[in-house]
Amino acid sequence: MISRPPRPRERGIPEATVARLPVYLRALQSLQDRGTLTVSSEDLASAAGVNSAKLRKDLSHLGSYGTRGVGYEVQYLVYQISRELGLTQDWAVAIVGIGNLGRALANYGGFGTRGFRIAALLDADPEMVGQSVASLDVRHIDNLEDVVRSKGVSIGVITTPAASAQGVATRFVEAGVSSILNFAPVVLNVPDGVDVRKVDLSIELQILAFHAQRRADGDGRAAERAGLELT
Amino acid sequence: MISRPPRPRERGIPEATVARLPVYLRALQSLQDRGTLTVSSEDLASAAGVNSAKLRKDLSHLGSYGTRGVGYEVQYLVYQISRELGLTQDWAVAIVGIGNLGRALANYGGFGTRGFRIAALLDADPEMVGQSVASLDVRHIDNLEDVVRSKGVSIGVITTPAASAQGVATRFVEAGVSSILNFAPVVLNVPDGVDVRKVDLSIELQILAFHAQRRADGDGRAAERAGLELT
DNA sequence: CCCACTTTGTGCGTGCTTTCACAAGCACGT
């Protein structure tokens, strides 16, 4: 007799799967807009740009929401993924650093429809404070703690210069924000339990450059050698 | 006797390593600015926010550039990583979609110093064409092929609305651009051999929301149960 | 010249991710 059941109904969705759920969700919403009622794993996978086996395994982590011989019901799957991602509730977001990028994010409409609400804009520059961006007044960074508390901010976005980013992150954490999206090109130091995600434009370009160079090298060598193995 | 040697001097750097090299590079440049001459894997790893064993293994893929008992020479390592990433040459970048985000990227100074040069800005809106952004004239999208050829553009950045992104990608590819950085929230369809990287703000927020919700659920349950196992 | 100390480079075990391939399950027509 096995005393411990194999898994005590574990809620552990693999990280790689979590990163793909938003992609599936978007593909599904697009299908929904077109009035599609059901979709097969094959079709949804190709819309999301992944392998169909991977898609099925990913969805299987949420439960068995498909019907064999038919596929998945679009509307139901949209709801299940949204719920799993926590989009059925409303997340208040604060953006610190109202430069070009901060303004771009503030004006980006795609958030509201997906459970995110820009609740506050903050900046250190007195010139900026009081200006209205995307129907919100820019407030001074010294109000960060107040704003987090009064608006119930739970996600902080950092679009400041690199030099200020760590300070802002620390203040976010101390004010109780434990989810941070960082656009500044620095590695943030935060205590355990705080979740930081980094978006770094110049890193993406560098990765592209690496592959481009490798392709060019390969092509060059291949041309020289009149192309033997092209693995 | 084994007829085939284990590895024919393979140039295969793992993808995960490539993604971290830019982070190391930035940390090293920061050390260089401070006048540091050598650095240990331990120190560099902590500056880059990774495990020191991982850092050493990553660097070992480039060759043996460290000295046991001493560490790595900063300047030399900067050069080796830059060369490996292809930053010793100059990459011409074209940005299509001069909205808030496109402008933010065009004005972002961090590229020039790292081998990237914004060579052209394009937009479909006649109102936008002719305006000057970041010392460059915005040109109409119909000039894409000309611009790619005359400026030698090898990296395309897409910051258009979702609906236009696929069309722009296709035109980039047909014009000979095989590295694309896509900010539009769609999955791009491109032929083999074309490298697309995606940056998606709302996906990052959704991943943060997932973890935040999971933390909240866990805390809630833990509080109810007076906290047993806190794995 | 040798010894103690430091730090790199890497073999190896472990766990996560992807992919294949197929049994299980459902719908529909006869």
Next chain:
DNA sequence: ACGTGCTTGTGAAAGCACGCACAAAGTGGG
């Protein structure tokens, strides 16, 4: 009621990535 055809859900295998722990290799002091 039953077979046919399609699609899901999932073992099992292969491939990657991570991190420990240690031998190898260098430095510097006596």
